[in-house]
Amino acid sequence: METRAKYPFKFYTRLTLPQLTGIYALNLKELLDGIKKADDSIIYYHTHHYLIQHHYIVPDAPNDFAYWIIYTLGEKLLGEEISGIDMFNYNSVADYKQELIKRLSVFISKKNSMTRKVEANERFNFMKAVTFVMSTGKEAYTLKEFNDILKNISIFSVYYHFFESHFRLSFGLNDFSVWIKNELKLPDLALKIQSLDPYSFTMDSLKGQIIKYAEKYI
């Protein structure tokens, strides 16, 4: 018999409005200085907006810093290193930022500042986002209801429950797995979803994979 949750899964969605900070970088040193001064919202924006804006492809540079370092500065080695830092290994944006600062500092000191300076139209613009969180009004009590809603929900909702939860919950979990484990008592399915590396999927394929996993338990 199908398990019915005591508390439903309430689908929220997260929408953003990008905001310019007026701070920009023309070379690696200025990028490092900008990162040092940047608050969490700026770091978060540049490590995540790419996933939403290009959610139909798996970009080889999964964040703005790496993309700019590779394609504008032409520092492919450093860019690959920055691309490879696994956000999910860090419990906070601040921790990730420290790792970023460490790697950039080491590279700059080795290069003795011999890195490229770009033209104004190629500059790195530090930005952040105003975030809006809104209920979709959709809720599920069973795994089937959950999957049916997921099939027709926007990727912004998937993003909220999968990516943002990692930092909101502070211990590396996502909302889907927490609810499936606690309410539906399906720890195996929760773990499978938990184990997905969201940074190596497109948003659409991540959503598809969760639906596929869940279908086997319905």
Added chain:
Amino acid sequence: MRSIKDYADIAGIETIEEIEKLGSYLNGKIIQNINSTPVGGGVAEILSRMVPLLKEVGVDARWDFIKGGEKFFEITKKIHNSLHGVEENISDDDFKHFLDITEENLNEINLIGDIIFIHDPQPIGLIKIKDKDGFKEKKFIWRCHIDLSSANTKTFNFLKKFIEKYDYSVFSSPLFAKKIKIPQILISPSIDPLSDKNKDLSAETINEVLSRFKIDPERNIITQVSRFDRLKDPLGVIDVYRLVKKYVDCQLVLAGGAASDDPEATEVYNEVIEKAGADKDIFILNLPPVSNIEINALQRASTVILQKSIKEGFGLTVSEGLWKSKPVIASAVGGIPLQITHKYSGLLSRTIEGTALYAKQILQNPEYAKHLGENGHNHVKHNFLITRHIRDYILLFLKTGFREDTVYL
């Protein structure tokens, strides 16, 4: 009149539901758009589509415009050009006339909005009313549709006194913005996928347009759609075509307008005609402004689309090409890099030779062309359609009611 629901097949029903839900949070608020003209120009075109759709999702959007007169609009045109970096002689008398007309408009216009959304420099001075009783609680937003990155300092400083009194400013690209004291929001422009310029066309319509212009549908077609303007580099496009044609058979279509009251456009058009010479594979089409179906058909029939601009605003013709799943090669200027990620959703070039190299690669690798076109279509679908634009405007209006960076609705 199109309904917001008509966009569900393209943007997804979930997107339309989100917009409708967001719109409901603005219930009771009046959003008053103000610009300088009800017809003509990009701002009027956007507002004419946007305002009815906002109303449909429950946002009480209004649209008014200021009055000017010939002298005022001559001055605002000089201001516009000067903000784009063009040398203009704007006298103190000109600035005074601008302020006088602003006062006249302040006496005449009824600023009834809870949120007053001012577009571009012409009505910027209306912000002076903010200090008066009854207006302090209203929110004022200035939407800049212009690239300010190379703005004349004197002209910008004249406007800056007004800009910094607004609650928010809005720019189309990070590169267009200036350092100012008020929050700067980034909202890109958009294309309307259901407009005549972008809607799906039947093969018969496309072929009829090609046949009317005597373009061979069986051979490669390289197209650039833009005004006959030196900044769009139509002469450079002919150079590109000639470099390509040495190796791959192709035709070139340069489609645009050359308004009779713009002497430079006519001059450039004549230079293009002269440079094309007797080449029967170059089609220079001087089209009237209403030729949206023709432009649409030419883009859809193209094998490669170019936008070889030397300087560009946002360059929405790039999104138009990408929306039609075409491989687009465009200069890395203005807002174009926001629309094209190099080698994912199109190709960014900087020179005639580079553009020609990419064009040859595309013409000789149809699979590569298809891949770029598909990614480009998806990128536009998720980032540059009118539905995203409406959503961003509603979020902006909502933001005026909150101080926090994270808003729980």
